Amino acid sequence: MEPLLLSPSGKDYLWGGTRLKKEYGKDIPLVPLAETWECSVHPDGPSVIANGIYSGKTLEEVLKENPEWLGSKVEGELPILVKFIDAEKDLSVQVHPDDEYARANENQNGKTEMWYVLDAAPGAELIHGFAHDVTPDQLREAVKTGKLSKHLQKVKVRRGDTFFIPAGTIHALGAGIMVAEIQESSNVTYRVYDYDRIDKDGKKRPLHIEKAIEVANMKASAVTRQAPKFIKYYPGCAREILCRCKYFEVERIQVSMGFSFSVTEDSYQVLLCTEGFGGIETDYSRRPLRFAKGDCIFLPASIGRCHVLGNTTLLKIRN
Numbered sequence: 001m002e003p004l005l006l007s008p009s010g011k012d013y014l015w016g017g018t019r020l021k022k023e024y025g026k027d028i029p030l031v032p033l034a035e036t037w038e039c040s041v042h043p044d045g046p047s048v049i050a051n052g053i054y055s056g057k058t059l060e061e062v063l064k065e066n067p068e069w070l071g072s073k074v075e076g077e078l079p080i081l082v083k084f085i086d087a088e089k090d091l092s093v094q095v096h097p098d099d100e101y102a103r104a105n106e107n108q109n110g111k112t113e114m115w116y117v118l119d120a121a122p123g124a125e126l127i128h129g130f131a132h133d134v135t136p137d138q139l140r141e142a143v144k145t146g147k148l149s150k151h152l153q154k155v156k157v158r159r160g161d162t163f164f165i166p167a168g169t170i171h172a173l174g175a176g177i178m179v180a181e182i183q184e185s186s187n188v189t190y191r192v193y194d195y196d197r198i199d200k201d202g203k204k205r206p207l208h209i210e211k212a213i214e215v216a217n218m219k220a221s222a223v224t225r226q227a228p229k230f231i232k233y234y235p236g237c238a239r240e241i242l243c244r245c246k247y248f249e250v251e252r253i254q255v256s257m258g259f260s261f262s263v264t265e266d267s268y269q270v271l272l273c274t275e276g277f278g279g280i281e282t283d284y285s286r287r288p289l290r291f292a293k294g295d296c297i298f299l300p301a302s303i304g305r306c307h308v309l310g311n312t313t314l315l316k317i318r319n
Contacts, residue, residue: 124174
């Protein structure tokens with residue numbers, strides 16, 4: 001049992017950029033590189049172990065061999081998916097279904113997610129729900145006439161913001177925003193509007209208006225920029241809960257010297273490095289596992305006490 005350094009899958013969606021290669025060290029031969037799926041057992045983008053005796057195996061394979069590493073709280077497969085996203089251009093306006101609808105109609109989980117803003121260009125905006133109540137006919141007409149924008153709630157963003165996006169919320173990242181996304185393990189997206197863009201095959205990407213209407217919350221949305229739940233300062237680090245829901249808990253840890261924590265039998269944990277560099281050691285480690293900005297580490301349940309050293313910012317994710 002040891003910390004598992006993960007190697008991601010990449011996605012070349014047409015709105016992506018190059019910053020994940022230049023700034024986060026992602027050596028993936030895709031242009032553009034829109035997303036990296038850092039911790040994933042989803043068949044559309046599995047992550048691979050990059051260290052130790054399991055090097056070269058997918059995370060899914062390793063967890064099937066060692067199901068107890070997920071923890072006693074988890075039934076089945078790894079329930080989350082962790083990504084980096086580089087939105088050089090506007091993403092499509094979209095919505096995700098909840099678990100009940102997705103399992104009945106898509107044979108997948110639904111998709112509740114959160115965004116942690118890594119960077120945002122001056123004036124950058126995201127879309128979070130509707131600015132006012134909208135009827136299905138209004139939505140169909142707005143998409144048909146290209147006037148959907150007037151119905152959408154647009155929110156200015158800045159580095160360090162956290163947004164919670166429950167299933168059913170119309171949403172989109174705007175150009176110039178980079179985020180870490182933590183979500184249910186799912187790849188179900190219903191596209192509502194895509195700016196009439198043409199993909200690499202010379203075709204418009206399909207829309208899913210009727211399915212979107214079936215699953216979307218058509219009421220006016222409250223902005224769900226998340227305030228930190230609490231902040232605790234310790235010698236060498238500061239810790240704060242960014243988001244907590246039924247699917248995941250995400251904590252930001254800013255390390256200036258070091259900190260220790262325990263991974264118990266109830267749940268795995270994941271570390272995502274968003275700034276700086278460091279190392280992690282456990283009672284099982286022969287030597288510290290070194291990491292840097294952009295790296296993602298899976299910590300098996302019951303691995304016990306972990307100690308992180310360095311000058312770094314981490315997102316710590318668990319069920």
